[in-house]
Amino acid sequence: MKVLGIETSCDETAAAVVENGITILSNVVASSSDIHNKTGGVIPEIAAREQIKYIIPVIDKATAGNGISFTDIDCIAITVGPGLIGSLLVGVETAKTLAVLLNKPIVPINHVRAHIYANWLNQPALPEFPAIALVVSGGHTELFLMQSHEEIIWVGGTLDDAAGEAFDKTARLLELGGYPGGPAIASYADKKHGTSLFRFPRPMIASKDLNFSFSGLKAAVLREVVKLKKENQFGENEIIHLAHETQEAITDVLTKKTLSAAEKFNVKSILLGGGVAANKRLKQKLQDALNQSSLHAVLYVPPTQFCTDNASYIASYGYFHNSPIDFTAVQAKPDLEVEV
Ligand code: KG4
Numbered sequence: 607m608k609v610l611g612i613e614t615s616c617d618e619t620a621a622a623v624v625e626n627g628i629t630i631l632s633n634v635v636a637s638s639s640d641i642h643n644k645t646g647g648v649i650p651e652i653a654a655r656e657q658i659k660y661i662i663p664v665i666d667k668a669t670a671g672n673g674i675s676f677t678d679i680d681c682i683a684i685t686v687g688p689g690l691i692g693s694l695l696v697g698v699e700t701a702k703t704l705a706v707l708l709n710k711p712i713v714p715i716n717h718v719r720a721h722i723y724a725n726w727l728n729q730p731a732l733p734e735f736p737a738i739a740l741v742v743s744g745g746h747t748e749l750f751l752m753q754s755h756e757e758i759i760w761v762g763g764t765l766d767d768a769a770g771e772a773f774d775k776t777a778r779l780l781e782l783g784g785y786p787g788g789p790a791i792a793s794y795a796d797k798k799h800g801t802s803l804f805r806f807p808r809p810m811i812a813s814k815d816l817n818f819s820f821s822g823l824k825a826a827v828l829r830e831v832v833k834l835k836k837e838n839q840f841g842e843n844e845i846i847h848l849a850h851e852t853q854e855a856i857t858d859v860l861t862k863k864t865l866s867a868a869e870k871f872n873v874k875s876i877l878l879g880g881g882v883a884a885n886k887r888l889k890q891k892l893q894d895a896l897n898q899s900s901l902h903a904v905l906y907v908p909p910t911q912f913c914t915d916n917a918s919y920i921a922s923y924g925y926f927h928n929s930p931i932d933f934t935a936v937q938a939k940p941d942l943e944v945e946v
């Protein structure tokens with residue numbers, strides 16, 4: 607079965623054709639992040655306007671541009687939420703129009719849950735169940751227990767800021783420039799030498815539940831930056847150390863909670879998804895923690911281009927959860943819950 611996935615929840619306009627949920631036949635992403643880079647964050651109105659500009663060319667490139675005719679498509683999978691309403695509407699209404707004109711079934715997709723399916727794409731070996739999945743993106747930090755494709759249970763998440771948001775906001779405090787901030791924090795952190803100059807809290811690391819909290823970390827960084835500026839000591843070396851300690855704090859908490867969940871449910875696979883999964887330190891810490899545990903599990907970290915927003919995992923999710931609904935019932939849902 608060939609599924610055309612369409613994704614427009616934020617500042618990426620993406621379309622992909624995936625066969626049987628695992629083989630990518632095409633994967634096209636246009637991004638307006640260069641514009642948001644200049645303003646230091648996504649401006650919803652501008653993101654929506656850029657979606658309108660890109661949507662038809664991106665779908666055309668993912669299909670005709672890759673020698674795939676619309677008649678070859680069996681189903682359309684469309685992100686309906688969560689996300690920015692203006693951006694979502696562009697993809698949803700385009701997908702509905704295609705479904706009606708081409709007489710194809712259409713499946714509404716939860717963007718956050720779909721991130722998990724980057725782990726099924728172009729893999730030599732597929733993940734085994736039960737699995738624990740950590741979805742870490744700009745807007746979400748969620749842990750899911752997967753007993754099967756049909757049974758994906760939310761087991762924990764952030765109580766305030768998402769991990770990606772913590773990276774982005776800290777990057778802004780450290781004046782690293784641009785959006786997203788995660789890659790900038792990571793590359794500054796890599797430059798660190800010597801003993802750490804700072805120590806930030808690891809929020810909720812010892813709590814018994816599987817929830818997270820990152821807003822206190824941002825406040826701790828702000829306090830330090832204000833103090834350093836007052837003392838005229840906010841220089842390159844301090845920024846490197848602050849970036850390093852921020853990355854250490856975030857990745858320590860993510861690693862601890864994910865391993866706790868993996869042990870609690872005695873899983874066979876640990877899956878990462880979302881933009882923060884591109885973080886090398888997170889991957890390294892998770893692998894080290896897994897090696898030191900008594901678990902016989904495999905850690906899956908998809909290549910970065912499948913972790914950040916694109917439509918291949920939307921199409922994959924649409925294959926494994928192939929429950930089409932009438933096109934009139936497909937609606938953009940900016941506040942779509944991930945817990946259900
Ligand atoms: O999944 P994604 O592309 O978009 C959302 O659905 O939010 O995730 C974007 C997030 C941003 O917060 C960005 O700073 C973060 O992923 N990110 C990283 C890295 N690359 C992207 N965070 C830490 N380290 C990275 N290397």
Ligand code: ZN
Nearest residue numbers: 721743880915
């Ligand atoms: Zn995302």
